[in-house]
Every structure is written in C-alpha cells, then in structure tokens.
Amino acid sequence: VTRAWAPFALLAALGAAAIAVAVCVGVAHVPLSHALAALVHGGRGPTDWESLVVLRVRLPRAIVAYLAGGALAVSGGALQGLFRNPLAEPGVLGVTNGAALGAVVAIFCGLTAHVPAALPIAACLGAVVVTAVVLAIGSRGGRTTAGSLLLAGVALANLAAAGVTLTISLSLANYDVGRQVLQWVLGGLEARTWDQVAMGTAPILGALAVVLADARKLDAMMLGDVAAIAVGISATRVRQRLVIATAVLTGIAVAIGGAIGFVGLIAPHVARRLVGAGHVRLLPACFLGGGAFLVVADLVARTVMAPQELRLGVVTAAVGAPFFLLLLARRRTWEVS
C-alpha cells in the first residue's frame, strides 16, 4: 500500500515545495524569514509591504498556476484516454484556442464588464464547442484515427486563433476595449489575485470529480466501445460527460491563467511512467504533476531574466515542444494503455 501511494506523495510534496519556493522568490527582496512569517501569521498589519508581496502577489499567482496546470494536465490525460491517442491534448486539439476565443469575445462584447463570471463561462463554451466538433469529425463509430483527429484539431486551432486575431483587430478601434483584450491575450500569470483563485477552484475541482468518477469506465473504453458496452457501460454517455468535463477544465484554466500550451501533453506522459496507465491513478497524478510543473515554469518565467518577465507560454513551449517531437520520433512510446 505504501509503495502504491509513494508517487502521489512525491508529486504532492513537489507541488508544495514549488509553491513554497515561488512564494519566497521574486524581484522584490523579501528575506526568507519574513516570507515564512507572513505565511504563518497571515496578513496582519496592512502597511507591511513584505506580507502583501507574499500573500497578495506571489501566493495567489502560485495557486492559480497550480490550479491551471493541474486542470490542463487532467484534461490532457482524460483526452488521451478518450481519443485513445497519446498526442491528444487540449492545445493540440484546439480546445485551448477555442477557450481563448470564447474569453476574448466575452471581453470584446463588454460582457465581462458587467458579469465577471462571463469570462470563465464563455471560455468553457468555446472549449466545449471545439471539443465536440473535434470528437465528431475525428472519430467515426467509436474509432478515432490519429490523422483525422489531429487534422481536425489543427484546423479548429487555426480557426479559433484567426477568430482571436479578428477580435483583437476589431477591438483596437476602441482603445479601452483593445487594451483589455490585448492585456488578456498577452498576460501570462502576472497580476493574478485571489479573484482568479475564487473563480477557478470550485469548477476545476468539480470537473475533476466528474472525470475521476468516470475513470474506471474510461479504462474499459480503452478496449473499444464494443468491449465497454459488453460490460454495461454506455460509451456515448461517458464520452459526452468527459467532453464537457475536460472542456470545463480547459476553459477555466484558460480563463484564470491564459492560453498555456503543452502542460496537458507532458504531464500525462510523465504521470503514466510514475503510476501506470490506469486512469484511477493516472488522473490524480496528472493533477498533482501538472500543477507542480506550471508553478515551476512560472517561477522560471519570472526569475530567469528578472526584472523582465518571460511569457509563461515561452517556458512551457521550450520544454513541451522538444518533448512532443521526442514522442513523435519514438513511435514505440505512443502507447496510451
């Protein structure tokens, strides 16, 4: 039993350590003892700038990174199972871009000015539409082929990206709206606040629960729809539920953290090495690993060239793209199960 839990403990410890380091390191010099004191005592004394830096700049940013990374990784892990394809990932399938398009349109239409929740809801809608279309085109009769799946993803990713570009160019006519849209598109995790944590926590944990509840059925579906139906699983229902849950995970991650690629690709593959291919163990490991990865990536992004911040997407792509190419080169490791 102990051995079975070891990888989870390792990943959780890694995540906690990453958050602790992220909270203690930054452009402003806050002595370690002060940072730890702020964490322990909470924000007492409103004029203590060091506690504010720790508790209201660095901590919410690290938690948003953790939530977004975890959500994208679980989304990637579940999509790889759902499509029975190791290259499936929210970014590759265009789901991330779909969510970004939803978010940008919501800002452009002024919805977010009145209803803050419009941003995550629109992002989720964009993600659901893209996932559903990719699923409809990329899989016929319960079988998905890598070629059509990836091509459908590429086409939709480009279409959504074009939509984002169109929205940006239209929004530039109005300075204030243009500035908000651009700030959202370019902004990685800078200036995250507890608002984003509040916005993301419940839907991400909720969607995570839905995905985990279907983990065993996902295992059965790996053998094909016929096999799944034979053991009494409605493959279509499970697929519909997972499409919505993974889209919510991606949509919320994009709404709180921006369009970040490659986390959903790398984390499941590393997690599979650690805990095996069974989704009951794989998906929680994805969450813990993806969260820790993104916190570390963000830490790298904001410290490597400090005080200049790298964009988070640059760091995840720098790690993710070579990893993706390695996967493509070594076809043997394409196994999902």
Added chain:
Amino acid sequence: MRALVAALVACATLASYAWSAALPPPPIAVGALGTSTVAGGAYPKTLIDPLGERVVLNAPPRRVVSIALSGDEILLELLPPERLVGLTYLVDDPATTPSSVLAPAAAARVTEENPEALLALQPDLVITAGYTRSEPIVLLEAAGVPVVGTGEHATLEDVLSAVTTLGDAVGEPDRASALVASLRARIAAVAERPRGSRRARVLLWDHGYTYGAGTLADDVIRRAGGSDVASEAGMRGPVDLSEEAAVALAPDVVLVPIEERAPRSHAPELLGVAPVWQAVKAVQRGDVYGVPRAWMGSVSHHVVRALEVIAGILDGRSP
C-alpha cells in the same frame, strides 16, 4: 451517485460565482480609471483615489513613485529629485520625453506590471494614469499607500488640472500654479495671434493611426488654429486609418510625429513611398511637417510645445 456529484459541482460553482459577483469586477473589465481630487489647503488633505476611495494625506510625501509617463514629466517639474523614488522606464528615452534629461538616475524604473517591485520601493504616494490597470491600485490601497490618478487627458485643460492635482497631492501647490500660469500664458499667446479666417484642415498621420474627436491631439490642433480632419469626418478617439482613407480626407496640412527632437518642414518623405499620397494637394505642395513625438505624443505640459510648433506651421503657410 452521478447526479449527486453533478449537483455538488453545480452548487459549488454557483456559490463561487456568487462570491465573485460580490467582489469588484475583475481588473480587465475596468475601463478608464477615475480622476483623483485633492481637497484641503494644508495637511491633512483628503484624496479621492482612482477607484473612488477616500484617503487622508497627513504630510507631504517623501517617497513618490510614478507609473505613468505624464506623472513622471509633471513631477520632475514640481519635486526635488530626492523625493522621487520610482519613475516609469519610458522616462529615459529622449525620443519619447523631453524630461529624460531631468530624470534622476537614483530613482528606480518601474512598471505597473510588476507590483512587487512597486511595493518594495515602499512609496508614500503613487501616481497613475487613466490607462493603469486596477490590480496594482487595489494592492497599493491594501498596503495603505495613497494613489493619485489624473485620469484621461483629453484636452489641454485636463493637462493643466492634472498639474494642479499633482501639485496639491505632493504639497507643492505654488510650483504647480507657477507652471500652470506659464502654460496658460503660452496657450493664450497662441490663441491671440492674428490668423486668417479659414482654418487649415490638418491630418495627424501616425503611420496607420490618427486621432479624432475627444483626443488631446484634436484639442491642440483646434487651439493652434487648425481643424482635425479625422474629427471632421466623425472619428472619435485614437483610430486606425489606412493610407487610402487618409488620402480621401484631403487635408491641407499633414503632421507626422517624428523621433528627432527638432521639427521638420516640407518633408513629404516622412509619409514613405506609397504613391497614393501624391493624390493629396498638400503633399504635392510639400505641406508635410514632422513634429517631435516627445511633444506631440505627450499628455503632460510638454504638449504645449507641440501647440506652439503647430501654430507656427499653420502661420507659416497662411497668406
């Protein structure tokens, strides 16, 4: 079981969104920030910050930080350098601001994108602009740091009242009123000069952009004796303008912001090589002028220099 999970998820999401609805809207949803006011002749003074919060200023600030270029420019006229601990990174570029020569090297260079560096300076007053995002302001409020925002500067009057507000906030009202008086005298001198009955139709061509009604450029062109063709055509604010559309406006004079620090006369080459410009009479005549961006693009007192330059250009070509 599944229904239970779904219901729980829905409840949790609704609860968290109800909570976030009770919070102020997220910063990306905030448009232009409000304009601060400072009340009271002597300390303690009452400041209304850009988010509408009432803050008491007990004493003249000693550690002032500006995260807006216009704030940098005005403060450099009002405050001794040792009271300025942070300026924007733009302040060092002579093509962007004539104040670059005044900027003390000892002051840190900051941006609103980096709130922790801002807090680390431990400022006792921070100056923002209408376009500053609201997260750093919320954070500064929490840290007990007063924030002064001078809002949008859409007219020369806005610029003058920004100088007055900042003078009151930093406790240098006399220097501020002296600066305002000298600016008013220069603006009046431009207004009082003799000029022809017909206003020259002026296009400010910023390589694909121009500025319509409700912009400082529009006010400056009008006060210089011209008429902004973009504004005449019904455009508002900073707008995209293609070369074709610019040509169709048939201006009498074309002004181009330039990086050099001296104006340029009769410089049609500033428009580039697109042959379409040859359809404009002003271009054929050579009525194309370069105005240093450091003046034309300024939203502080430096824009009055642009006013004088444009007035000179319009005088030079009127009969």
